[in-house]
Amino acid sequence: MDGASANPADAAQPIPAQAGIGLRAPHHREFIARRPDIPWVEVHSENFFADGGRQMEVLDAVRRDYGISLHGVGLSIGSTDGLDAEHLRRLQRLVKRTQPALVSEHLSWSSVDGVYSNDLLPMPHTTEALLHFSAQVGQVQDFLQRQILIENVSSYLRFPEDSMSEWQFITELAQRSGCGILLDVNNVYVSARNHGFDADAFITAIPVVLIQEIHLAGHTVVSDEGRELLIDTHDAPVCDPVWDLYQRTIARTGPLPTLIEWDSKLPTLDRLIAEARRADTVAGVSHARVA
Amino acid sequence: MRALHEAQADFLAAVLGRDPAHAAPWPQRRLAVYRTNARENFLAALEAAFPLLQVLMGHDEFRAMAWAFQRSCPPRSGNQFYCGERLAGFLATHLAGTADAELAEVAGFEWLIQEVMVAADSAERFDFGQLAAIPAARHGALRFRFHPAVRLYTAGLPLFGLWQAYQQDGTVAQAALATTAKPEALLIRRSGEGVELHRLAPAEFRFLVALLGGASLEAAVGPAAADGGECPDPGQLLARWISAGVITGLAA
Structure with a gap:
């Protein structure tokens, strides 16, 4: 295998409007052995930038039976450095090989002058930043020859330069660039609590037609000088207020592909699947895979 | 602003x-x-x-x-x-x-x-028919292609033993570091979900390093004998690593 293209006879599986799970390395072996009844999985793109080896074998095996979403965490689209050509080339190669139903990245940046923070840093919500991010998304989509989704991130700080809300920014971004929105309901909740805005106002402000996927995750609450500070840790079950927010979101959008993200303190595969089942129940959709 | x-x-x-x-x-x-x-x-x-x-x-x-x-x-x-x-x-x-x-x-x-x-996968297997078609007089000029998931490394530490110990139970006795270390030459290759290590004699290591670096067979024999000893039989060395799938073909 040249590592660049999938077998055409081995068509990619679609992603239905049901819940999937983030597939992480500690679950690979069990997942392949058990083939659980879950319609789709999401993997972090960068974990499969390899030229070959076991990781790629795992992905090839999974994609034969499950819808795949490639979720990037390292492209740093919002950086004024411009796009990392090598990173983008590897993503393109992975997309060709995997033929994922969805490709997504974050409304964030990570680098300045080639130095990276290994984190998803918040964008200033300014016109200059919006125009820059839109142009960068356009470059990514042109290079990949497909639409990508952009996810809102949790944030803990705001730039004093902000001249618009985050929901105005991401809506305008999608309308300008043609990208879709990956709405992370937990991130909306975390940022709303941290910055004191109304989470429902964020979600209802976004045109339904732009939202193509939803993320759900757990977070951690710490103290910030006597006040609560919510941190997006992906190391816990989805909390009840986020389930409630998800239910109100789905009531507006209708069922959408929904992902349970759990990256730290990983639970058992069964526990993860149970969270996905709960998301289907909340959304009022069947758990069964569509043949 | x-x-x-x-x-x-x-x-x-x-x-x-x-x-x-x-x-x-x-x-x-x-x-x-x-x-x-x-x-x-x-x-x-x-x-x-x-x-x-x-x-x-x-x-x-x-x-x-x-x-x-x-x-x-x-x-x-x-x-x-x-x-x-x-x-x-x-x-x-x-x-x-x-x-x-x-x-x-x-x-x-x-x-x-x-x-x-x-590293990349490779399904290539050495083509002995291709080798047989080359006159023996030109064998010295042959260059070889290695599997992409192979590396060679030499160190003063007893890495082979340290790695094996770590693989067994996730720990390493600190005393292992204090052993009288002598240069250790290793071939590292991917195997299943992990890696496989092979300890190499110094001459064999130099021979493979030269070949992996693109040297011809004739040129690789020189470095292999650099410590004044004799180079092991190049034919035997090639046979060993071809059969192991480390050397996968003839380079152009």
Whole structure:
């Protein structure tokens, strides 16, 4: 295998409007052995930038039976450095090989002058930043020859330069660039609590037609000088207020592909699947895979 | 109002903690979330790539080393796989002259394992028919193609034993480091979900290094005999590594 293209006879599986799970390395072996009844999985793109080896074998095996979403965490689209050509080339190669139903990245940046923070840093919500991010998304989509989704991130700080809300920014971004929105309901909740805005106002402000996927995750609450500070840790079950927010979101959008993200303190595969089942129940959709 | 680049540069400087003046305008507890994320994500990438080094250094010292490394050699890629790419070079300088200087060799060894794990696959098998068609008089000019997931490494530490011990139970006796070390030559190759190590004699190591570097068979015999001894039978060496799937073909 040249590592660049999938077998055409081995068509990619679609992603239905049901819940999937983030597939992480500690679950690979069990997942392949058990083939659980879950319609789709999401993997972090960068974990499969390899030229070959076991990781790629795992992905090839999974994609034969499950819808795949490639979720990037390292492209740093919002950086004024411009796009990392090598990173983008590897993503393109992975997309060709995997033929994922969805490709997504974050409304964030990570680098300045080639130095990276290994984190998803918040964008200033300014016109200059919006125009820059839109142009960068356009470059990514042109290079990949497909639409990508952009996810809102949790944030803990705001730039004093902000001249618009985050929901105005991401809506305008999608309308300008043609990208879709990956709405992370937990991130909306975390940022709303941290910055004191109304989470429902964020979600209802976004045109339904732009939202193509939803993320759900757990977070951690710490103290910030006597006040609560919510941190997006992906190391816990989805909390009840986020389930409630998800239910109100789905009531507006209708069922959408929904992902349970759990990256730290990983639970058992069964526990993860149970969270996905709960998301289907909340959304009022069947758990069964569509043949 | 700052331009986007300036705003991002100020923010990243505050996150990476290079200049206290950049951190001052921000609420410190909230800024600390980004600082912690940057540190812990970097640390996690190093822990995943250098498990043996972490055991040998100890958890606390490894963490302290990671911060020093991040400050000195901040990541240059958004792909966290590359966080450890320059660690061996950093440690060679950072630990020079200390009792732990040899740990740089462990980092170099483990980074090669990382490379092997993500190297390309190859289904190529050596074509003996192609070799048979080449007159013996031209065999000295032959060059060989290796499987992409193969690396060669030499170190003063007994890495073979350290790695085997770590693989067995995740621990390594500190006494293993104190053994009378002599240069150890290794071939590292991907095998299943992990790697396989082979200890090589010095002459065999030099022979393979030369071939892997693109030297002709005739040219590789010279370095192999560099210590004054005789080069082992090149034919036997080739047969061994061809049958093992390490040498996969004739290079153009």
